Amino acid sequence: MPLSTSLFRGGVLAALCQIALAAPPVAQRSAKRSTTCRQTEVVVLGAGVAGITAAQALHNASISDFVIVDRNDYVGGRMHHTTFGDKGDGTPYVVELGANWIQGLHASDPGAPENPVWTFSKKWNVSNEYSDYDSILTYDETGANNYTDVLDEYDDASDVAVANAGTILIENLQDTSARAGFSVVGWKPKEDMHKAAVEWWNWDWDAGYSMDKSSFVFGVTGDNVTFNQFGDNDNFVIDQYGFNKWLVGEASTFLAANDSRLLLNTNVTKVAYSDSGVTAHFTDGECVEAQYAICTFALGVLQNDVVEFEPELPGWKQEAIDQFQMGTYTKIFYQFNETFWPEDTQYFLYADPARRGYYPVWQSLSTEGFFPGSNIIFATVVDEESHRIEKMSDEATMAEGLAVLRAMFPDVEVPEPTAFMYPRWTLEPWTHGSYSNWPIGMTLEKHQNLRANVDALWFAGEHTSAEYFGFLHGSWFEGREVGEKVVAMIKGNGTEMESYAVLHGTTPYSHYTDLNGWPVSSFIDFEE
Ligand SMILES: Cc1cc2nc3c(=O)[nH]c(=O)nc-3n(C[C@H](O)[C@H](O)[C@H](O)COP(=O)(O)OP(=O)(O)OC[C@H]3O[C@@H](n4cnc5c(N)ncnc54)[C@H](O)[C@@H]3O)c2cc1C
Numbered sequence: 159m160p161l162s163t164s165l166f167r168g169g170v171l172a173a174l175c176q177i178a179l180a181a182p183p184v185a186q187r188s189a190k191r192s193t194t195c196r197q198t199e200v201v202v203l204g205a206g207v208a209g210i211t212a213a214q215a216l217h218n219a220s221i222s223d224f225v226i227v228d229r230n231d232y233v234g235g236r237m238h239h240t241t242f243g244d245k246g247d248g249t250p251y252v253v254e255l256g257a258n259w260i261q262g263l264h265a266s267d268p269g270a271p272e273n274p275v276w277t278f279s280k281k282w283n284v285s286n287e288y289s290d291y292d293s294i295l296t297y298d299e300t301g302a303n304n305y306t307d308v309l310d311e312y313d314d315a316s317d318v319a320v321a322n323a324g325t326i327l328i329e330n331l332q333d334t335s336a337r338a339g340f341s342v343v344g345w346k347p348k349e350d351m352h353k354a355a356v357e358w359w360n361w362d363w364d365a366g367y368s369m370d371k372s373s374f375v376f377g378v379t380g381d382n383v384t385f386n387q388f389g390d391n392d393n394f395v396i397d398q399y400g401f402n403k404w405l406v407g408e409a410s411t412f413l414a415a416n417d418s419r420l421l422l423n424t425n426v427t428k429v430a431y432s433d434s435g436v437t438a439h440f441t442d443g444e445c446v447e448a449q450y451a452i453c454t455f456a457l458g459v460l461q462n463d464v465v466e467f468e469p470e471l472p473g474w475k476q477e478a479i480d481q482f483q484m485g486t487y488t489k490i491f492y493q494f495n496e497t498f499w500p501e502d503t504q505y506f507l508y509a510d511p512a513r514r515g516y517y518p519v520w521q522s523l524s525t526e527g528f529f530p531g532s533n534i535i536f537a538t539v540v541d542e543e544s545h546r547i548e549k550m551s552d553e554a555t556m557a558e559g560l561a562v563l564r565a566m567f568p569d570v571e572v573p574e575p576t577a578f579m580y581p582r583w584t585l586e587p588w589t590h591g592s593y594s595n596w597p598i599g600m601t602l603e604k605h606q607n608l609r610a611n612v613d614a615l616w617f618a619g620e621h622t623s624a625e626y627f628g629f630l631h632g633s634w635f636e637g638r639e640v641g642e643k644v645v646a647m648i649k650g651n652g653t654e655m656e657s658y659a660v661l662h663g664t665t666p667y668s669h670y671t672d673l674n675g676w677p678v679s680s681f682i683d684f685e686e
């Protein structure tokens with residue numbers, strides 16, 4: 159279904175936003191229900207990828223009696239864009255604050271599966287460009303300094319470490335930190351800041367956490383499942399209607415404009431649940447009562463007591479929530495009056511002499527294929543640097559980044575930027591971070607406790623995906639799976655999800671298959 163330009167700008171999106179909050183109450187179906195709350199069969203908490211996909215799974219099974227609730231005024235959640243800078247004609251660029259890459263597209267092997275985010279991006283014409291990680295130049299405090307040989311050194315160590323992690327996984331051996339897993343094969347950056355920068359580029363940039371804080375086995379497996387399966391290309395989205403264009407498009411296939419089942423601008427404060435139903439309470443005193451709820455709130459929301467659960471979530475659930483890690487990934491955008499960096503290069507890696515992860519990666523959008531002539535470049539920081547920088551003023555952060563650029567390009571006069579902006583993901587009450595990471599000591603069983611339903615309350619989101627945590631496609635697969643499980647419950651042949659009240663620290667690899675119905679061996683040896 160072709161969507162006209164205006165539909166995206168004002169139409170579908172605006173229409174989906176302008177929901178009749180005062181829609182006539184749906185007739186009650188059950189006498190024992192409260193008389194004040196709107197009644198529905200399934201309430202989907204969150205209109206990000208997981209929530210919209212779960213609702214679509216209900217729709218696909220001919221269940222139309224659902225309500226989707228989101229505190230924001232758009233469909234997309236962490237697939238979130240804003241306007242920035244100037245195109246030269248007084249109009250701004252659209253840039254992504256959250257998810258930006260389609261990660262893993264479609265492996266060349268015949269019959270290989272396709273990343274659903276790639277499928278939908280093609281279907282809805284989401285503009286994107288191949289990200290060339292070989293288009294990189296290296297810098298330190300002295301300016302340009304060629305240490306690309308260290309990138310090769312890392313790759314060699316990584317090949318051995320990744321194979322070792324596979325052995326640990328398949329033979330059900332003890333997991334360790336990624337730090338230890340890489341040290342064993344001789345990758346020891348110690349105080350070498352070039353090595354620290356290269357390690358950041360390869361690990362922290364993706365995981366959002368350092369090797370010291372990440373699981374070795376699941377950190378490696380997480381990348382393997384996506385990139386061995388869908389191929390290792392990443393495409394960067396530059397669509398001027400935003401990356402969420404595809405999700406808005408999919409939503410429009412089953413939600414009418416102004417559909418009264420989509421409640422945007424609706425802040426959930428409390429979720430009361432039992433084995434016979436769920437009531438979601440909103441800031442405005444309104445509520446929705448349902449037989450089932452699918453909660454897709456980010457891990458950071460669950461960790462930070464933003465929403466009250468009544469009764470409190472059981473210990474096995476809460477401990478899994480508290481252990482899994484919510485990382486932060488912060489993009490810091492600059493626009494200048496000129497492109498003073500090499501304009502044919504996509505990435506610039508900076509090794510600070512004193513501080514690991516200090517404005518380490520600069521990504522040019524002024525390059526062919528992206529926004530040539532835009533003079534836009536952005537830095538990315540994660541984890542502790544994100545927490546630090548997100549507490550600072552725009553002025554202070556802008557000055558730090560500029561000082562780094564002036565160190566990297568000592569031979570040019572780096573001007574003051576004409577535009578500057580960055581999001582503060584750690585402080586957003588609807589996410590409290592960017593995406594999740596697998597910590598040391600989390601087993602597949604404990605992760606399953608993160609996924610499992612508690613009575614009529616079900617969970618989905620990037621963090622509930624054992625295979626694709628941190629990725630958009632993780633949210634999609636989880637949204638579909640949990641949506642289908644709730645369909646089965648409604649149709650009378652469903653089963654509750656397995657959970658483990660007692661944990662023994664074991665991570666039988668076979669649990670991947672048992673718990674998620676996924677033939678793990680097929681991706682580990684996919685390329686063989
Ligand atoms: C900076 C950043 C970069 C990323 N880069 C990539 C990338 O390049 N590629 C990739 O694949 N993935 C990336 N990701 C991850 C990707 O964005 C997420 O995996 C995915 O968008 C999560 O979708 P979700 O539906 O699970 O959760 P969400 O998108 O968080 O959806 C949950 C919804 O719940 C709503 N909500 C929360 N609390 C409440 C409340 N109290 N009341 C009502 N509503 C509430 C929120 O508003 C939100 O819309 C990135 C994320 C970030 C933040």
Ligand SMILES: *[C@@H]1O[C@H](CO)[C@@H](O)[C@H](O)[C@H]1NC(C)=O
Pocket residue numbers: 159160161281282283
């Ligand atoms: C996507 O673009 C193609 C080619 O420009 C066009 O034929 C098609 O209708 C577009 N699809 C949508 C959904 O806009």
Ligand SMILES: *[C@@H]1O[C@H](CO)[C@@H](O)[C@H](O)[C@H]1NC(C)=O
Pocket residue numbers: 211212214215218637638
């Ligand atoms: C619902 O069905 C449509 C049409 O077959 C399909 O494209 C979409 O992926 C399905 N959604 C889910 C969540 O299964």
Ligand SMILES: *[C@@H]1O[C@H](CO)[C@@H](O)[C@H](O)[C@H]1NC(C)=O
Pocket residue numbers: 295304305306307
């Ligand atoms: C950096 O050095 C490598 C050899 O280690 C060389 O292949 C590459 O071309 C050099 N890059 C630049 C930008 O000089």
Ligand SMILES: *[C@@H]1O[C@H](CO)[C@@H](O)[C@H](O)[C@H]1NC(C)=O
Pocket residue numbers: 320321322323324325327375378379382386681682683684685686
């Ligand atoms: C990752 O994939 C490689 C290549 O297929 C494989 O050798 C390795 O065992 C895998 N490791 C893990 C932890 O999945």
Ligand SMILES: *[C@@H]1O[C@H](CO)[C@@H](O)[C@H](O)[C@H]1NC(C)=O
Pocket residue numbers: 173176415416
């Ligand atoms: C949706 O609501 C808006 C504002 O109330 C209205 O202008 C528009 O016509 C509605 N669209 C449809 C398709 O009902």
Ligand SMILES: *[C@@H]1O[C@H](CO)[C@@H](O)[C@H](O)[C@H]1NC(C)=O
Pocket residue numbers: 425426427428441464465
């Ligand atoms: C949403 O609810 C939370 C508490 O549950 C509250 O702190 C916050 O202020 C509310 N936000 C809005 C916009 O009402």
Ligand SMILES: *[C@@H]1O[C@H](CO)[C@@H](O)[C@H](O)[C@H]1NC(C)=O
Pocket residue numbers: 495496573574
């Ligand atoms: C950009 O601005 C600086 C002053 O801040 C100026 O010296 C420089 O010439 C300008 N560049 C262009 C291309 O206008």
Ligand SMILES: *[C@@H]1O[C@H](CO)[C@@H](O)[C@H](O)[C@H]1NC(C)=O
Pocket residue numbers: 646649651652
């Ligand atoms: C449940 O029943 C439906 C038909 O009503 C069927 O399509 C589906 O496969 C069944 N699911 C399971 C898990 O048996």
